[in-house]
Amino acid sequence: MERIIPFNRPYLTGKEAHYVYDAVYTGKLSGNGKYTHLCQDFFKEKYGFGKCLLTTSCTDALEMAALLLNIKSGDEVILPSYTFVSTANAFVLRGAKLVFVDSREDHPGMDENKIEELITEKTRAIVPVHYAGVACDMDKIMALAEKYGLYVVEDAAQAIDSYYTGKDGVKKALGSIGHLAAFSFHETKNIISGEGGMLAINDPDFMDRAEILWEKGTNRSAFFRGEVDKYGWVDVGSSFLPSEIIAAFLWAQLENLEEIQKKRIEHWNQYFEGLNDWIREQGMNLPYIPSYATNNAHMFYIVCESGAQRDFIIKKLKKRKIHSVFHYLSLHKSPFYKGIHGSRELIHSDTYSDHLIRLPLFFQLTKDDIEYILKVLKSK
């Protein structure tokens, strides 16, 4: 029987249904219950985030960030063009003008050396996206933020359990460095809850208000802590919090974080070592991990020499029922934003749009599966 290898298959640790049951039978199905707190405390303690609030998606976490920063019409936000639409939408919804920065030549993440030239007096925030879970050079970004009085929102959608070591030699978890950081637990991520996300709030100035926005603009949390004698509408807000069903599912995953990460890193290394020579022969590129970054094995990608080469490889794999996919299309060239962006070229972003392929990477893959993928990939 020919094997079929999907691009992704959600991995279950085995405890998900048990915890979902538990959430259900303790009678707490809406948000902000036992499992929500377990998950939030886990992140806070393990990664040193200031305060953590689960959300229904990373998109919602980014929208909370934009609200917390009071982004308004006319404000400018600097972000990579090579990213998911939600990085952009969260700020467009508040009326911001997006200022796109190009990717690095050696990595799809934003080029930290091209940010400063884009800063104007209207700039309010920089949104680095840790592509493939690989850190942006946060020292450079935080220094710019300090120099110009800007906020930094880390889009850490792909960056769970990944780290950055700055010039001070201190290894910091991604998501713990910016004023705010957004994570995703979408089914394609290392740790999943179907749809889901989290906002990490590192700047203490935002902590109280974050809780209010999360509670639909009410001071309900303060009420339950006995700090006010009745609760009411005190601010804007939304229903950002996920059901306990989702949090219970997520908790089963977090309990197995180390096992999941270990396996993914094994898979990633097998790809990297198995492809090293062949990729060079083909004129393609493997992922680059800067010395200040760690690899959380969120994604294994290769960068082809041309769009034609990429299409050829995707088709070759598909013929053998191996599902590989490309990734983002440059947002500055999107139907929605190209008119606003204008003609400023972002050549590396376009290159990754046209040349990057992501290979299957999920827990359940075996060494043998990856050997097979490598064999098909290298076949004529």
Next chain:
Amino acid sequence: MERIIPFNRPYLTGKEAHYVYDAVYTGKLSGNGKYTHLCQDFFKEKYGFGKCLLTTSCTDALEMAALLLNIKSGDEVILPSYTFVSTANAFVLRGAKLVFVDSREDHPGMDENKIEELITEKTRAIVPVHYAGVACDMDKIMALAEKYGLYVVEDAAQAIDSYYTGKDGVKKALGSIGHLAAFSFHETKNIISGEGGMLAINDPDFMDRAEILWEKGTNRSAFFRGEVDKYGWVDVGSSFLPSEIIAAFLWAQLENLEEIQKKRIEHWNQYFEGLNDWIREQGMNLPYIPSYATNNAHMFYIVCESGAQRDFIIKKLKKRKIHSVFHYLSLHKSPFYKGIHGSRELIHSDTYSDHLIRLPLFFQLTKDDIEYILKVLKSK
């Protein structure tokens, strides 16, 4: 042993875990899968809604509605003051000015006869809230919308399986009448998924764009239908869709809708009949169901003669471990909005804020439980 009666207890039909398992093991955990479609089709067919899209909350459905209507800074939106903050926040987030209308004297829903005087040339939408699942007089509201060229967004958070019969004698499901309608499946509702909601789109003009906003501003749905050859960023949007885990849970509930509704209506009727005489003696009021409306037994409330009487009753019940609760605080008097609203009085909204009590109403209550609640309620 003394019995403890909570205000609400989520009811499980027994199939929830089974369907959640199924969603998980078919490998589809993110949104827009089999269970999402089952739920959406169910609503469309049973209630005649134009198009249905599940959301992570009713709040998110209302936010989608505000985006679809292109609500902008300076626009005015008419809504009741006696409602949940999300009815208001969804429009405030788009920059709208809220214009609050008072409740009816005989019902907490908005007074349909006080809307027209609030319409200005800036008015864009009317948002009737079907309080306790009891219809607003939609003929009056739709006539105003037509006369002034306004949109109507039904806040049907509490109004599943409830109907309105207009002057034409046709019985229409709540949520099928306005241009758009938002539903909630929060754990306190008749049909639940922990946190969850749905937007019903009845005006065909909004259907294509609704799908795009729901897909984070991309034309991904059109791509999967083969209508475009690649998908990209074409509009604003957010991550409105819930996980299949949530949709699977919801589907188990929907399969048992009739049984749930039958039982809740029995409970409601037992309260109503058991309290009829006593309530009159006490100078209190029972719920009023206009002849054009049905009762979906979402809530059983009583309206006290005074705030002191209400506090006395809540305490009396609490002493016997029966948990009753009051409901909204008038939004026009909230810390967040009172400065903008000004001094215009909304006396009925304030009366319901101060005098209304909700009694326990959930599937698992027995006839005996309700007898007991009635006995405690009527005791000296």
